[in-house]
Amino acid sequence: MDDQLDILKEFAAETRENLVEVEQSLVKLEENPSDLNLIGVIFRAVHTVKGTCGFFGLKALEKVTHTGENLLSALRDGRIQLTPPIATVLLELVDVIRQFMDRIEETGNESGVDCTDVTGKLAEIIATIPAPATSMPPKPVAPAIAAPAAVTNPPAPAAAKPQVTAPPQTPKTTIPPKVQAAPKVTQPPRAEPAPKVTAAPKSVAITAGPANLQVTEEAAHSKPHSTPPAAAPMHESEQTVRVSTGLLDQLITLVGELVLARNQIVLHLGNHPDPHVAPAVQRVSQIASELQETVMKTRMQPLSTVFGRFPRFVRDTAHMCKKEIEFVVDGEQTELDRNLIEAIKDPLTHIIRNCIDHGVEAPEVRESIGKPREGKISISAYHKGGFVNIEIADDGCGIDNEKIKAKAIKMGLLTPHQASQLSNREIQELIFLPGFSTASQVTNVSGRGVGMDVVRNKIEAIGGIVEFQSAQGEGTMFKLKIPLTLAIIPALIVQCCGESYAIPQGNLQELLLFRNPEESHDIEVIGNTYYHRQREHLLPLIYLSKILYPDSPQQPLNTPHHIAVLQAGDYAYGLVIEKAGDSQEIVVNPLDFLTKDNPIFTGTLIMGNGRAALILDPVGLAQVAHIAFDNTPQVQILTHEDLLSNDPRQRLLMFHSTLGGRMAIPLSAVARLEEIELSHIEYIGGQSVIQYRGTIMPVIDINHFLPERRESGRANQNAIDITQIEKVPMIVHAYGDNQIGLIVAQILDTVQDDPLVHCKPSRQGILYTFVHKGFVAECVDLRSIVEQVEPLFYSESSHGQSY
């Protein structure tokens, strides 16, 4: 019984592969309906399924494939032309067969698959086929064989017609296969010899007609001239074998272990040289390396396993959207780790769907703007720089920036003012925000706004990158960069609390060393979070030791340490570590069932010394440390302009102004936080300045630039008398080389800005007001205030250096 199940599973796996080919051929056939080779491929595959069903007693599947085969044979004989509706039904047949395969793999039997719909549709088409009697004459390809079939077995052609409208026939269920056998023989060059032989004796045994026997024999004779098409696949099957993926994974593990053992021997030999053993070790070493390389190749699969599905998908989707599309596939032989192939399937499908639905215009529109009626979508793959690059391009309308902007404003993500300041590229980045869709109408196909963000997340989850270029009216090109394999990644090994941890190199932006504790004055404390001043940004810091062992005593800030600047999604932060080691290629193992829910690790590895170690998850670390402010990615802000414009999801620095009110400015505008003594402030030409880091920097109190709302004479109870404070906090705001200091009463905290809680500005110089933790706060229009002091502060010409 187990054996039978194994064979069934193998049958299902093989059939699935064949179905992919059938789908592709069907789509091609639609373009070129007279290609007999393509029909032959489809016919053979369906026929093989039908033939095998006989062995396993899969009656329902046999019946539906048989009906399909009848239609295919009519197509092959030219009795009917392939039209899109027929192709659709045949594709549905493929789907049904696939359902059967799912069912068979799961349960070992075929019950529960509903195929009456397809069978009915097939029968309907077959009913429209002209009677074979009239179309028989042009059919004989090999007259010598066809003639005896027709002459010695008169009932056969007669029976061929009533097979569908079966009732008048004798109730023998075995009649149809026999009927099928007869016309098939007339096409020996395309029919596959092996299944035919199995089918033929069956019909002989039941009908006991000598004529049939004769036909079978002749068919066998005809085999020699008809071998070429059949010979090629035979040859191929001899070169490959099916191996379970579990076995391959085991091999990879063992080879990995072998390489580690090899490393230990080599290390030992380095310390204790032995001329007798050295040559042998060297050979073992070399073989182990080659073995590892070779075994790793078994993980690779050609991209055709994914790309193969697309022609059909494009065809169906295009029909649904009423678009005409030419689909071009290139580089499908490019190989990729099979786990990754699985992971990119959905994102690719989504992008292609978008190209069809949103990218390519309707045929009439295309004609009216002078483009060919048929849109073109191409997908190509190639290796470059250790990555597999996949490009999906369409020649459609491109991405309409105005539409995106309008939508973003409508969704409250941007104010019209901000929208006007964004560059084209930044606007296009908006389509990666969750819930963002510019489709004015939700269609069956797309437009629900779940999409590009998922695509980006999925691709980034496997260490890939999504980019795109779009020229309005000319089309869009998406470019996916996928690492070759997930199994081996470069990683930085770091030490913390006596253990080694790996940080995926892909997340690492840079590594900073602080040898000298004096440099620690570059670290700011705002609320509970430490920040590192990095150029003109404040980088939030996470202490690895504090995350790993929250109860352990906190590491003093003034010991030498490294800061690894990590990118987690759209956020960057600094991970403070005790010691950074080498960068290594590591073999990644997934976490097991007991540890997989751990938030801060993504996997394990075995170190060169044979010890197990953990791989840190930069995103998880940030979440545990609560600096992953929320899960929605933020629009990446790249230009200096944007440091000042109020990006909707930015972080704000909250402070008490000298008059006691709560105010906020974008954290991105803050270069440093300092404390100064008021006595150090000097006045020149009515401007307060301070000597700061070798330059003279203007210092202002924001309150002096805001209109006073309070009735004069009424005392402000909240006002903080800064003259009583020994050291006054100062926010340093920088733009290029220009700097300005803002005197405040107290630095409070950083908060996540939320456009939904914005209220209208309270007065001039304020962008908006909002409520945070029960207190009203004002977000200061920093730019307008600074320009009152230094009109040229933000002008390009005053940039001392470019970034």
Added chain:
Amino acid sequence: MANHIEFCAFWIGQALFGIDVMQVQEIVSAQRETPIPQSSPVIRGLINLRGQVVTVIDLRTCLNLPACTDDENAVYIVIRYGKERFCLRVDRMMGVLDDCLEMVERPNELNEKQDMPLIGRVYRHVHNLLLELNIEQVLAMAKG
């Protein structure tokens, strides 16, 4: 011989525990584990078992016992659990026992103990009680 289960028997403190040998893949001597921060306290760490990283659960911690002062004899019992596997760290091995008799009534002193959920059936082996370890409960502790 109604209850002919072969037990892989081992000591934790003064108590004798047993696991059906059919669940046991192998016994390996203990080594230094790599700790897994932010995981259940009963998870002792990771080891490299011939190229596979395997999680080690400390049964002493599961049973609320203080860390063993003398762990020279400590071993890992590698348990097969479906397609997965994991290690139980125990104080020392006793061996495989096939002559344990199930006790119909639980001894009173056992019922007073807090770690009851971890114990399945109770058997008698010569002079000792053998407590069958409830693996599911151990895993629940490790996951929780």
